[in-house]
Amino acid sequence: MKKTLLLAGLTIVFIGSAVAQNSTQQDIENAYKSSIDPSSFKTHLQRLTERPHVAGSENNKMVQDYIYNIMDKATFKVEQYPYDVYIPATPGVSLIEIVTPKRQTLTQQEDILKEDPFSSDTDLWKGWNSFSGSGDVTAEVVYVNYGTREDFQELQTLGISVAGKIVLARYGKNFRGYKAKFSELNGAAGLIIYTDPKDNGYATGLTYPEGPYFNESTIQRGSLLTVDYTGDPLTPYEPALPLKGKKKVKRLDPSKVGLHTIPVLPISYGEAQKIMQQMQGDPVPAAWQGGLPFTYRIQGGTDLKLRIKVDQPINYTPVANIVGTLKGAEFPDEWIILGCHFDAWGFGATDPNSGTAMLLSLSESLGRLAAKGYRPKRSIMVAHWDAEEHGVIGSSEWVEQMGEVLGAKAVAYMNFDGGVSGKNFGASASPTLKQLIIDASKSVNYPYNDQTLYEFWKQPEAAQVNIGNLGGGSDHIAFYMHVGVPSLSAGAGGPTPYHSNYDSFHYYSTFVDPEFKMGPTIEHLAGLMALRLSNKTIIDYDINRYAIDLKTHFSNATNKVKSIAPDFVGFLFSQEALLSLEKASKELSLSLNMQKEYDVPVKNMKAINAQLIALEKSFIEDEGMDYGAWYRSLYASTDPFSGYASWMLPGIEYEVALKRSENLGAWDIRYASAIDRLTAKMNDLNSYLSSFDGGVF
Numbered sequence: 001m002k003k004t005l006l007l008a009g010l011t012i013v014f015i016g017s018a019v020a021q022n023s024t025q026q027d028i029e030n031a032y033k034s035s036i037d038p039s040s041f042k043t044h045l046q047r048l049t050e051r052p053h054v055a056g057s058e059n060n061k062m063v064q065d066y067i068y069n070i071m072d073k074a075t076f077k078v079e080q081y082p083y084d085v086y087i088p089a090t091p092g093v094s095l096i097e098i099v100t101p102k103r104q105t106l107t108q109q110e111d112i113l114k115e116d117p118f119s120s121d122t123d124l125w126k127g128w129n130s131f132s133g134s135g136d137v138t139a140e141v142v143y144v145n146y147g148t149r150e151d152f153q154e155l156q157t158l159g160i161s162v163a164g165k166i167v168l169a170r171y172g173k174n175f176r177g178y179k180a181k182f183s184e185l186n187g188a189a190g191l192i193i194y195t196d197p198k199d200n201g202y203a204t205g206l207t208y209p210e211g212p213y214f215n216e217s218t219i220q221r222g223s224l225l226t227v228d229y230t231g232d233p234l235t236p237y238e239p240a241l242p243l244k245g246k247k248k249v250k251r252l253d254p255s256k257v258g259l260h261t262i263p264v265l266p267i268s269y270g271e272a273q274k275i276m277q278q279m280q281g282d283p284v285p286a287a288w289q290g291g292l293p294f295t296y297r298i299q300g301g302t303d304l305k306l307r308i309k310v311d312q313p314i315n316y317t318p319v320a321n322i323v324g325t326l327k328g329a330e331f332p333d334e335w336i337i338l339g340c341h342f343d344a345w346g347f348g349a350t351d352p353n354s355g356t357a358m359l360l361s362l363s364e365s366l367g368r369l370a371a372k373g374y375r376p377k378r379s380i381m382v383a384h385w386d387a388e389e390h391g392v393i394g395s396s397e398w399v400e401q402m403g404e405v406l407g408a409k410a411v412a413y414m415n416f417d418g419g420v421s422g423k424n425f426g427a428s429a430s431p432t433l434k435q436l437i438i439d440a441s442k443s444v445n446y447p448y449n450d451q452t453l454y455e456f457w458k459q460p461e462a463a464q465v466n467i468g469n470l471g472g473g474s475d476h477i478a479f480y481m482h483v484g485v486p487s488l489s490a491g492a493g494g495p496t497p498y499h500s501n502y503d504s505f506h507y508y509s510t511f512v513d514p515e516f517k518m519g520p521t522i523e524h525l526a527g528l529m530a531l532r533l534s535n536k537t538i539i540d541y542d543i544n545r546y547a548i549d550l551k552t553h554f555s556n557a558t559n560k561v562k563s564i565a566p567d568f569v570g571f572l573f574s575q576e577a578l579l580s581l582e583k584a585s586k587e588l589s590l591s592l593n594m595q596k597e598y599d600v601p602v603k604n605m606k607a608i609n610a611q612l613i614a615l616e617k618s619f620i621e622d623e624g625m626d627y628g629a630w631y632r633s634l635y636a637s638t639d640p641f642s643g644y645a646s647w648m649l650p651g652i653e654y655e656v657a658l659k660r661s662e663n664l665g666a667w668d669i670r671y672a673s674a675i676d677r678l679t680a681k682m683n684d685l686n687s688y689l690s691s692f693d694g695g696v697f
């Protein structure tokens, strides 16, 4: 039978069943909204952040237990996934000293403040960077601005060497691990990293405890791990299962994975000032000037000697993820996964546990909803990751442990790291999930005015909301870039005491959200996204978005390539492949929209959904990226030179970064093949759907 005839004949049936289906989902969403307990977020946040809880610490085990119990009470089936990962469990011993002209030891920990009772907790540690090398060096100092690749190139142009020197870099622009990597590559003996007040401090606003910005003692902690994969440094591709467990996992030799060797320590701008105001060298290029009240200089000069000492043992450390599952009623083997890590550098009130508290409250709400009979069709899993702060470790090990199963079953991964850290809203996503966030944000009220979250999010003059492309920096990395699970990251943001000892419940209730209304708001949004993804019989991916986004990415890539190769004619094979993709996705989405109205047998639905889940894998290739084969996605990657920025079409981005044009033709072919794979999958699914015409239904 011809499709047009079929359509005409079924129009009336369509309307009837569509209304019934929508009202059911609307009922569920209303029931979900009313099952949210608006006080629960605050309760959990307070309990989770009672004590500092770095990965591997006793306090962090208590946080694990708390999470386990709440998830269990919320009627999720809870599992613990333990690993022995190779990380420093404590800062070890450290010292920063001005040796000459006048000996002075610099302070490495935040001031105790009478306004903030948390600031005197005896379990708080001094500032440290995990995966620092160990050593004790005394040397002259050189200021290197942000310590980016470009900054070190600039120093070379100026004829200034950092060899044998202690390098002083400010936080910002790139992942701190690259500051260490580039310092080391340029022969530096040690590295001190500080937060400049121009970037976060009195130049950006009132400082803590009077305001939310870094004060003269605030220190950003953080990992320096920069291996060419994500997760445990000794077990790329494999889960770092417990050493005493049944299954033995081969570990790499720690001396061969390229961990940093120079000592690295973070300090505050108050302490950095004590060094910088004694420097005697050339004034810095204008862009390198920060916010301290004097002209910055590049060299310290021979009179100014610093000493930096770090003895930081790195060893096998037990960590564990907690993953709860609310089993789906119809498609239990299709998984919607929401996650956030729980380990912190201190109390972790904004980063990460505002996300944890939201997910715990959400789990309770979904549990109550299921008890009322509204069990989701697909399984909803809520994952709490350990050891994210040391290098996105817990989630990566879990993804490696689940392997192919995860690729076949996971419909989406949604990350909420520090997901309720302010009153603004932002999101980024892989193409198929962008519309999901946009639509859900229209059904959520912003709590501090009469707008919807969508209206609040959208700039008044903009045609649409600004939704980002997903890059690096958190627990979605392995899902999205290693396995190809469509992923998103969303949440509320604002100024935070990032990775400092001041990230406490006191700070949160004073500056982040004193009324605690953003927690339930993000919980509402996250729950709606999970319920919509889990209850639509056909997974609700926006498959047209691939072609739309890819066009933008290729046009951006072409412009970047022209800056290094002006004669470049463009990615012709990929452009052509995109035309077919656009056509295929339009046809498929039409068929899918029709199909949604039928009463499709469950076994066929499963096949359709399996094919939809497989679409994103078109961009996954074992060969991976030239800068690290673990990064298997041709679509998106973290920028290997900065760590945080997103790279779209990373194979091409890397060539541009290296200013190479000879491989671009080969990349064009690789990209065209990936797009063709996606197109072929769409066409296959489309013919599978049309095979039912006039038959099964």
Ligand SMILES: [Zn+2]
Pocket: 341, 351, 352, 388, 417, 418
């Ligand atoms: Zn975090």
